[in-house]
Amino acid sequence: MSVNLTRQLTVIMGVFIFLTASAAIIPAYLLIRSELEQQVISRVEDARQHSSLILDFEQIQLESLVTLASERPTLKSLVEQRDWVALDDYLEDFKRNTPLDYLYVLEENNNIVGGSAPTDTELALTNTHSVENFGLITGAIRLDDEFANRLSQQTGFMYHFLPETDVTGSFQRTIDGIRYYGHIRSLEGFANTPSAALEILLPLQGLLAVEGRVVGLLLLTTLAVTIIASFAGGFYIRTRLHPLRQLTSAAQRIGQGDLSTPIQAASKTTEVRALADVLEKSRLHLSRTLSELLAAKEWSESLIRSIVEGIITFDDNGIVTFFSEGATRITQIPEMEAVGQKLNATIPLLSETEGTFSDYIPPQEARRTVKISLRDGQVITVAVTRARERADGQTTIVLRDVTEDIQRRSLQAYFLANVSHEFRTPLAGMKVSIELLLENVRYLSVAEINELLNSLHLSVSSLQSLIDNLLESSKIEANHFTLRRRPAELNHLLGEAVRLVQPFLNRRQQTLTLDEPLSMPVLKLDPTRLTQVLVNLLSNASKYSAMATPIDIQVEMREQSLYIAVLDRGQGIPESQREVIFKQFVRLGAESNADYGSGLGLAVVKAIIEAHSGQVGVDVREGGGSIFWFTLPVEEMV
Secondary structure, eight states, X not given: OOOOHHHHHHHHHHHHHHHHHHTOOHHHHHHHHHHHHHHHHHHHHHHHHHHHHHHHHHHHHHHHHHHHHHTOHHHHHHHHHTOHHHHHHHHHHHHHTSSOSEEEXXXXXXXXEEEEOOOTTOOEEEEEEEETTTEEXXXXXXXXXXXXHHHHHHHSOEEEEESSOOOOEEEEEEXXXXXXXEEEEEOTTTBSSTTOEEEEEEEOHHHHHHHHHHHHHHHHHHHHHHHHHHHHHHHHHHHHSHHHHHHHHHHHHHHTTOOSSOOOOOOOOHHHHHHHHHHHHXXXXXXXXXXXXXXXXXXXXXXXXXXXXXXXXXXXXXXXXXXXXXXXXXXXXXXXXXXXXXHHHHSOBOTTSOSOGGGGOOSBTOEEEEEEEOTTSOEEEEEXXXXXOOTTSOEEEXXXXXXXXXXXXXXXXXXXXXXXXXXXXXXXXXXXHHHHHHHHTTTOOHHHHHHHHHHHHHHHHHHHHHHHHHHHHHHHHTTOOOOOOEEEEHHHHHHHHHHHHHHHHHHTTOOEEEEOOSOOOEEEEOHHHHHHHHHHHHHHHHHTSOTTOOEEEEEEEETTEEEEXXXXXSSOOOGGGTTGGGSTTOOOOOOTTSOOOOSOHHHXXXXXXXXXXXXXXXXXXXXSSEEEEEEEEGGGBO
């Protein structure tokens, strides 16, 4: 038979409340406190009456002493003689043998003619007696701390004399951390100041200690009853709530991610069994949902990691809430440093750029480019695309590094313009030479015809070199670049290259020298392409060197490689451009009267030499000029 759990807990709580309420200490505490307060009030009243008796006694004694002093014949004689000096000595002598603190004589106009009187600030008991046919004699006893201490020694209370107060009655006060119950009574009729009062203080430490012990005993009794009742009720509840503890453990396992263990609860309680059924259904539903979410999460993370572009989300306040791996790769900013920070503070713009990064975020589904500064000092151009706004109000943007694309488009545009110029120049020369031959061949001498033919030969050689470089560059770009190796002698390759560039050297009146070993090995390489390397280096040396300057070729063995270098007397290559000069479309300007290249020759040289497992580079030549060199490893020799 099922038992309602709510009814069980109601009965248990009713018993617990009954036991607690029956042992409550509030009524007993209030009764004890009231009794103690009555004792305090009674003791303070006793102290007040005792102090009144003492003051009355002091007043009677004071009155007796003043009367005695006024009836002394010596006093009357001195007053009648108006011997004020002797009067002072007499009054001082009289006072010394009595409890009096002050004794003085006043004329009828209240002027003091002998003795000493209390100051205006001193509080004292006073008594006045008339001196026959003269004035008054007054005696006074100081109401100071010494007097208050005498009262305290007699009663055990604390006393304070207050020169002025208009407050009377009982009160409670804490002084130096000690509680006191006190009473203020007026000293009107006793003291020389009508507004003076006596403060009576009773320390409550002892009474509070008694009160504390009583309350402690009551609390101890209540605690004992509560503990007994708690043990009894707890044992009963523990036996009845064991299934709930099982369900709690099952819920904790679910919270820790254990969704594989079924939930069961052996209980006759209807609510417990219903709760167990609900938890089991929730476990099954969570297990299915979690599996689906994990699969979706893995797919999403894999997708985001595979995206080259950077994805950033931020809220209405500009705080970054998501920063993908792609965004880290592009901006060099770690995810942990970006998330939770302001977007404008996270991504710095180029210093010359106006505004902030958010100013360059385009409208929805639009795109805009902006330059940003990286931590290593580089400046890149990123394309910013704004996705559709999310349902939670957050904004998503996509970053794509388009620096190389922009540079490549710019270089390609420059390359096309330069190649057009490169084609136009030799073609124009060929056209002029051919027209002269066609129109004036009958009138030209043999020397003039030879000069025109040499000009045609130079133009054709320039076109052939340009076309060769274009073809090789296209193969390299399309990954179709291959070598056709066969044994070849370097001297033959050098001779072929010199033969091809000799017309250029002759036109610029440049001499060529060769420094090589007496014997060189036969190499297994691609002769056509290595000849192209030498032609490119020699033609560049001719173009960028001044007229009538020498060009040198140096060949030597260096450890495990063969070293070949072309030395010119041009302007030289700046150190900052010695790496990029071997890239496609990159070229340096020359003097205004010099020829210009297409920006492909050195890139082709680098590709051919590296395909032969060699190295290529450029150094500064002592005395001015450049040294373009390349090496071929010994392993390539036969």
